[in-house]
Amino acid sequence: MDSWNRAIALIEEQIADGAHHRTSGTVDVARLARATLTSEHHFRRMFSVLAGMPVSEYVRRRRMTLAAPAVLSGQEPLQDIAVRFGYRSADAFSRAFRAVHGVGPVDARRAAPRLRSQPPLRFTLSVEGTQQMTYRIETLDAFTLLGRRRRLPIVHQGPNPAMTAFLDELGQKTLEDIAALSTGRPPGVLAVCTAFEEEREDGSTFDYWLAAATQSPPPDDGRQPDHGPLESLEVEAHQWLVLSSQGVEIEEIQQLWPQAYGEWFPANPYEPLDxxxxxxxxxxxxxxxxxxxLWLAVRPTAQSSG
Structure with a gap:
């Protein structure tokens, strides 16, 4: 956990530099990723799982915690405070302040509201992992995904109504047509998630596909399918981490992602690919x-390959 605590120290340093007029207060996530010897993509995903919030939300909470005394003192224009803490305008700063504290900075100066304090995170080693995880690593050649997609909101826990509505809208005939195109691995109709918004927060959006993996283009018999033409997505050759759920309940399936990012990746010399x-x-x-x-494309980390 030492490298992750170094990343937290870097966040504090960069926010403090802005607060003391030494820099713009911008937090360089690429630098944080280098401190943890991971890619930026991997760092963002791991941080969200380990901290229970995206790195952007943690940075915002810490900024607003450190900015509160300056706001309450009333000795400095809000625009100047905003710039010191990495915001380009007083309006943007005010929105962030309200999102964290529940009250805007102007109102905070007029009254004595209850404010919220985010302490610095500290990652520690706890005694977990007494149960071994089973997994496998598969290597797949390049393939094409053929199916239908919809832009949907993320729901981390419980049913996703928009996903259910999309499935109902497609209907059984469309799903059967997609299944008939499956000539690659994994077989059958796949639920595919891609094009996530950066932090993958609850309510942010992603592209959700119901598609089949195929090694060859679909046959062209000159007929237009009832459900309209299918979309395609090319996937290059990769190694894939494969984790299995205990059953098919929604809660069991949703736990696969925390297991991957919170347990498997910290214990194995691989990183996920975008x-x-x-x-x-x-x-x-x-x-x-x-x-x-759950199939996640992976590659060995620099430490394991070099």
Whole structure:
């Protein structure tokens, strides 16, 4: 955890530099990633899982915690405080202040409201991981995803109504047509997630596909399918981490991502790639849905490969 605590110290240093007029107060996430020996993409995902909030939210909370005394003192224009803490305008600073404290800076100066304080994070080692995780690493050649997509909001816990509505709208016939195109691995109709907004917060959006992996273009018999033409997405050759859920309940499936980023990646010399994430259904011998598999593209970290 030492490298992650160094990243927290860097955040404090960069915010403090702005507060003391030494820099613009901008937090360089690429620098934080280098401190943890990861890519920026990996750092953002890991931080969200370990801290329970995106790095941008943590930085905002710490900025507003440190900016509160300057706001309350009333000795400095809000525009000057905003610039020192990394905001280009007093309006942007005021929105961030209100989002954290529940009251705007002008009102905070007039009254004596209750404000919120975000202490610096500190990552510590706890005694977990007594249960071994099972996983496998697969290597897939390049393939094409063929299917339908919809821009949806992220829901980290519980059902996603927009996702359910999309599935109902497509209907069984469309899903059967997509399934018939499956010639690659993983087989069947895949739930594919890609094009996430940077921090992947609850309510932010991503592209959700119901698609099949195919190694060859679909046959062209001159007919237009009832559901309209399918979209395609090319995926390059990669190694893939495959984790399995215990069953097919929504809560069990949603736990696959925290298991991957909170448990597997910290313990193994790999990092995730910014590649579509795939969720495949595995059936039992009787053809019933048994469990789900999460497929994440990975590569060995620099330490393990060099």
């Amino acid at each position: 590649v579509p994430e795939m969720l495949a259904t595995v059936h039992d011998d009787g053809g019933e849905e048994d469990h789900m598999e």
